[in-house]
Amino acid sequence: MKARVVRIGNSKGIRIPKAVIEQCHLHGAVDLEVQQGQLVIRSTSRPRAGWGEAFEQMHRHGDDHLLDREPSASSTWDRKEWTW
Numbered sequence: 166m167k168a169r170v171v172r173i174g175n176s177k178g179i180r181i182p183k184a185v186i187e188q189c190h191l192h193g194a195v196d197l198e199v200q201q202g203q204l205v206i207r208s209t210s211r212p213r214a215g216w217g218e219a220f221e222q223m224h225r226h227g228d229d230h231l232l233d234r235e236p237s238a239s240s241t242w243d244r245k246e247w248t249w
Contacts, residue, residue, distance in 0.1 A: 181206075 168179045194209040223229045
């Protein structure tokens, strides 16, 4: 499929056929990336997509504990000087 670069105000762009947009599930904002001289357009992913599944997998593997020290192991400054 070929498309033509056209003038759009002070910029240039291409018109993407509706069938291509639907096939690629493009909507709203998209990510543009240049890879080895080629333009790649993809749907913007949700920032936290997949986090739920990742946390469930961490829990199944017992890797969901806190990395911070326990409050009893806090410093003297933490216990005496810190105020909320």
